[in-house]
Amino acid sequence: MKNHGISSASPASPPVLSAAVQRREAARSEPPAPPRPDAEVVANAKRRTFTAEYKLGVLAEADTAAAQPGAIGVLLRRESFYSSRLATWRRERRAGILKGLTPHKREV
Secondary structure (H helix, E strand, O other), X not given: OOOOOOOOOOOOOOOOOOHHHHHHHHHHOOOXXXXXXXXXXXXXXXXXXXXXXXXHXXXXXXXXXXXXXXXXXXXXXXXXXXXXHHHHHHHHHHOOOOHHHOOXXXXX
16 A cells, blocks of 8 residues: 555644743733623513603604604604604694593503
């Protein structure tokens, strides 16, 4: 059987690095990554509640923003609202339901 230049001896153990070489290697390596945030979903999600003053303020801002194209979209994105929330608040304001503009407990 031919060897083709490959040694049949057992592979040599890796060389032992001196302390200075180990320090240089450690300095060259990347710093450890920061710990990842916990991705677990909170078990008790809480609905956002809004005071009547806040709702009326947002509605007033939406009414003034209606004159400029795209301004209501900017308001909705900034406040993280859907347009249906504004529509509901406008309907309640038109009907004079101030009680509807205050937060209340949901019946389950």
